[in-house]
Amino acid sequence: MAAPSLLAVFAHPDDESLAAGGVLARHAAAGARTAVVTATWAAGTRRAEELAEAVRILGAGEPRLLGFADARVPESAPGEARLCAAPLDEAVRRLVAHVREVRPEIVVTHDAYGGLSGHPDHVHTHRVTVLAAQAAGLGQLYPEAGAPWQPRALYLATHPHSAVAALSEVVGERMAAHSISAAYSVPDEQVTATVDVGPWLDRKIAAILAHRSEVARGAAPGLIAGLPRAVRERLLSTEWYIRHDLAPAAGTQSELTADPCAIVGG
DSSP: OOOOOEEEEESSTTHHHHHHHHHHHHHHHTTOOEEEEEEEOOTTSHHHHHHHHHHHHHTOOSOEEEEEBBTTBGGGSTTSOBGGGSOHHHHHHHHHHHHHHHOOSEEEEEOTTOTTTTOHHHHHHHHHHHHHHHHTTOTTSSGGGOSOOOOSEEEEEEOBHHHHHHHHHHHHHHHHHTTOOOOOOBOGGGOOEEEEOGGGHHHHHHHHHTOHHHHHTTSHHHHHHTSOHHHHHHHHSEEEEEEEEOSOOSSSOOSSOSOTTSSOOO
């Protein structure tokens, strides 16, 4: 079966590669339309330039930016409101325009915790994306944002409890040194798609390391840069998702299946 079109929506440059880089690379390699929307940072900034390189490596076209400021870095989008402080309706409207332009069958974003870190921008991006994915299909909402389009499913990038235990075992000391807390995860039974992205791991790692400013400052890409190859493979070769249906689909099989022509196994 043909891989469905996919739009990934994440909070910051590097989230797309860390949380869903394998799925994006695998999906693009299958020939499906793939795109990435980033909620914060503005065009022309260093991190936006790094994002463009990472998205190119993943095969997801040109980056799309909502243009809000990072909660902790006001200079990330001069003159714009912080994402968490912007009117919710405006953030949803901006994202609806991208959903209607890309016309994805699947939307991927942060889980309700905002991933392992629980960063407020991640959490708010989750909220905005859930609302926008539904609003995009309603023609009387945001008519100026384009013709209505309803994605079939929303997939939330997450970590099961068992994976966090393994993560802490392998890199616990390094995580503490980089001030990274693996606090937020979900019960294993809530995960509905477990993805082996091993064949696309080199591309995923290259995209992560393209965020050079984050490597330099010792954020998550910096942690990964310092890991031996075997540890990188153990930590990054699997991605996990929670599926939520948005519209009836033909048949009952998940779009994100173990079929090598699809994008996710589960």
